Amino acid sequence: GNGPAMMLNLKEDEIYPLDADLVIGADGAFSMVRNSMMKTDQFNYSQSYETHGYKELTIPPDEVNGSFLIEKNALHIWPRKNFMLIALPNLDGSFTVTLFAPYKGEGGLDSITGEAELITYFKTYFPDVLPIMPTLAYDFFNNPTGSLVTVKCFPWVVGNNMLIGDAAHAIVPFYGQGMNCGFEDCSVLDELIEAHNHDWSAILPAYQQSRKPNADGIADLALLNFVEMRDLVADPEFLFKRKIAAKVSEVYPDRFIPVYSMVSFSHHPYAEALKEYTRQDEVLTDVLKMPGIEEKWATEYLPQIAERLFNL
Template structure:
């Protein structure tokens, strides 16, 4: 393969793509605006743990790097809910043996950069892209360097420089939306080298309009993230003094507060960050294409941001190989085919935020989960819960969203009956009828 491929962005998606394309025999180089993360310390409060699941693991295996990453993963088999009294309730993510994996973004990024370099990829840091000529397939950087490539791939995140240049081209659609909530990260330190909570769960403190979550790290810490409105009461705008913060955490997250003696100092020191979603189309322009957050940034509430980006990489590489690496055909085909699934996971992630912060402790939600568990027990192949479709399968996100809406409608209908009156064969009959009948909302 003689084509020269230039990737802009040495984050998770760009580094993984580089490994796969280099192993296919292409001349691959990455340009990254940041300094080398292996030589600079990450800012406190910006580590952002990730939840690696099936869709992300499969491309890592495809690249031959999963074995390198696996020792850094901590399995999480479900949600551990903390109520305001500190009582715990467990909700498994899937069937016995199914789990997602907590992993440090920084650690994973470093491992993928190293894997790219070991594969022979040239990685250039401190290179900020300032201009793209989509007709000539050239990139210009802040230091004056100009690069020509046979294929340009923008994997440079939610505020992509490549996408920004596409926005100046004809018939390119772009939108972004900031949700009303921001986030602040906190840390639960180990004591005597031991975790202070059970590590194999995603801990969650659902409180209606806001929530706290905690994910375990390999160094026995927990990264906690408070998702909280910027405005209103309570909100980030109302927590101004040490007393405000103490009182707020005493009221809503007392058991978590007791594990963080330096909580108030962390709260003041660590930044408050916003959450943005983006949509654009088309994802390509001539010999340039966007992947990952550059094409479809989403909120983190389904744990699918990284996984969907990695799936972009796998599907793109598989399609490219099947089409004999004909970029002029591959780019528009991939852009068109993948767009609906990116839109679907954006919608799913926004909805899951409401479920996580508000519904997980609600009696009606728990009754729904109980019913769904019984249906799945009797019909394990026909009825797969939405979370499992998204997290433990390769089903297109758009199809998972469609089936999830049908399941919700069916359960809404049958939950009106008493539990012992529900006929599960009729539940499945109704589900299959809607599934096969060109379902539309409300039918």
């Protein structure tokens, strides 16, 4: 609505009304601004939790010289079909390790009730990493179990209230794009302020029309990437498709960008990248049916494969 915003002063512990021309709700996945907008007519909202949760764990640096204990220039994934462990390097020589697993069932977090069960779990599923995780038990039982939620809503603008960032579009973390998507909201908003000469009656509708399809796009891509990371990276057919796409990109960098690079290293809209995901996968699935593809893909077949994949 257009009434005054209610402000909470945490220092003084008091609530007071504040009149503002515009209220920008940048208050996260569980936004109170969005909450108040939800009470208005025709406001669509969905929140969807995954059946998986996650635990943050650690691989410390080498005790002797502070170096990395595993390859530092990589995203490490231990895929186990329905669950996975990942490790990302930090500047201090350590790795942030995250276990993504279902709450219940095979590999479920509910099976880990004490230290003995935790060690058994890691010996069973991730034996190679156990020796380099001395603080495993402490980390597991002291760090909270995080949940994975996707929030979608529309409109993002109601009266003089607008949503931005996670308040408008919380996503799961499997593309590493949540914060980037929020920053992109800001840069698009900044461009629109200039293009419409500070006329907010034009800026706000243009902002939500421009950003909503892209926020939905990265939300869907992030969920697809979860399946890729925990399951498909262990699938030879998937890896072969990746290899072909990487080669085409290397030989024809001006004509083809694989979806992951498009999302992570370019300014292509997320909605476009989602369409490309489907298109590229269909082309590559078809390519694998070519006779003798295993022997001929990088030589005889490469130009015609590339021709079908080109997207620029």
